[in-house]
Amino acid sequence: MTDTENRKSKGAKVSAPDSANEPDSANEKERVTRRKLVTGVAAGAAATTLTGVGASAEASGGRRRSVKVKPVYFPRRRHMPEVNLIGKLAVITGASRGIGRATAEALIAKGVRVIGTSRNPAGVPNPPAFPMLPLDVADSASVAAFVPALASHPTFQQHGQIDILINNGARFIFGQIIPQPPTDFVNDYLANRDLGVRTVYTGHVMLTTALLPLMAQANYSRIIFTASAASYWNGSTVFGQSGLDVYYSAKAALRIYANHLDTTLRGAGSPIKVSTVSPYTINTGLADGLNPIYTQPMNAQGLSDFDPILNAGLEQVRASIANGLPASLVGDAFVQLAEMADPRQNVVAASRRRRLAEAGGNELIEPQYVDENAVSAMPLVAADD
Numbered sequence: 001m002t003d004t005e006n007r008k009s010k011g012a013k014v015s016a017p018d019s020a021n022e023p024d025s026a027n028e029k030e031r032v033t034r035r036k037l038v039t040g041v042a043a044g045a046a047a048t049t050l051t052g053v054g055a056s057a058e059a060s061g062g063r064r065r066s067v068k069v070k071p072v073y074f075p076r077r078r079h080m081p082e083v084n085l086i087g088k089l090a091v092i093t094g095a096s097r098g099i100g101r102a103t104a105e106a107l108i109a110k111g112v113r114v115i116g117t118s119r120n121p122a123g124v125p126n127p128p129a130f131p132m133l134p135l136d137v138a139d140s141a142s143v144a145a146f147v148p149a150l151a152s153h154p155t156f157q158q159h160g161q162i163d164i165l166i167n168n169g170a171r172f173i174f175g176q177i178i179p180q181p182p183t184d185f186v187n188d189y190l191a192n193r194d195l196g197v198r199t200v201y202t203g204h205v206m207l208t209t210a211l212l213p214l215m216a217q218a219n220y221s222r223i224i225f226t227a228s229a230a231s232y233w234n235g236s237t238v239f240g241q242s243g244l245d246v247y248y249s250a251k252a253a254l255r256i257y258a259n260h261l262d263t264t265l266r267g268a269g270s271p272i273k274v275s276t277v278s279p280y281t282i283n284t285g286l287a288d289g290l291n292p293i294y295t296q297p298m299n300a301q302g303l304s305d306f307d308p309i310l311n312a313g314l315e316q317v318r319a320s321i322a323n324g325l326p327a328s329l330v331g332d333a334f335v336q337l338a339e340m341a342d343p344r345q346n347v348v349a350a351s352r353r354r355r356l357a358e359a360g361g362n363e364l365i366e367p368q369y370v371d372e373n374a375v376s377a378m379p380l381v382a383a384d385d
């Protein structure tokens, strides 16, 4: 079932555009009286921070819709593998730690052979047992060099094709949307926004395109992208300074690219099926120290010497990630998708039991989606509205 079909079967629909293109306040009022409050959403806890963490209905003028977020959670509690993965070959970018490494380990436990990547395989502490090749997706020369390096690797030579490509490696991007002095507009702001887009979006497009000829061209063939729950979050109702717009925009672009690629390949009769996994907050080093890309000057500890607002936002994000779900949960989500004969296009990696981490102000995602829906030109409403 596609995501659209799934939504329809759950009784929600996307409203048709209003032909007069004007807000209908009478209808709107009637709808408001019929709205059920969204369960589990804390009212009015708007924190005017850089991240929007804690922003809620208050941010959208107290408006609540008769919709609630109903994510397609993976890993599923009941899962029947439809594909035997033993002996398949997976290539996983960004497999040196975190989600990529956990996914490699989960696939290896299913009998998959893995070739991973790192920007610096020799420098990976606690190196994994699977082979690692150098790759920096933000650097087109590195992407170009990776293809022949992979094709000549003994594990690839033995198998002859990639069965599963996981485009996972990336970095967080932080920095105020309006550059703060003494930020250098060209060298800090523009250059690092560009690096961010290449790291999170364009690099994966380059790599995927370059690897398509090496993908299995018959029977089983999969490409899966690590997107982000944040790719569904546009920030339109967040009050306060935004510091995450590049990361969220680039992740949304990546998910849209993946979905287009899937429909294009399916339409052309290719066996390659493309999916995205959007993790909620996961406990990794994504936001630690100098791991992220910063669009304004930062000190060696990954903090600003002049911007307390950015530092407050960073602290919130770091606390949120520290309280996040284990990376192994995302690894299990990847495995389940890989084991489906007809994988879903898009899933969220989170635990139904602990949908968001319980501490550290992590109650950020669901209220924000609902608020954004309330101000959307294409809102989701209940089918009887």
Ligand SMILES: NC(=O)c1ccc[n+]([C@@H]2O[C@H](COP(=O)([O-])OP(=O)(O)OC[C@H]3O[C@@H](n4cnc5c(N)ncnc54)[C@H](OP(=O)(O)O)[C@@H]3O)[C@@H](O)[C@H]2O)c1
Pocket: 093, 094, 095, 096, 097, 098, 099, 100, 117, 118, 119, 120, 124, 135, 136, 137, 138, 168, 169, 170, 171, 172, 199, 226, 227, 228, 229, 278, 279, 280, 281, 282, 283, 284, 285, 286, 287, 291, 321, 324
């Ligand atoms: N943690 C979360 O809450 C969360 C939530 C949603 C989505 N995600 C996504 O999950 C993916 C993995 O992140 P993580 O949380 O596991 O963070 P992480 O622990 O920092 O791992 C990031 C991985 O990406 C690799 N990498 C970084 N820059 C790269 C580049 N330019 N080219 C190729 N590889 C690169 C790193 O390898 P080297 O440093 O060895 O090169 C590392 O293996 C990312 O796409 C991230 O956006 C994470």
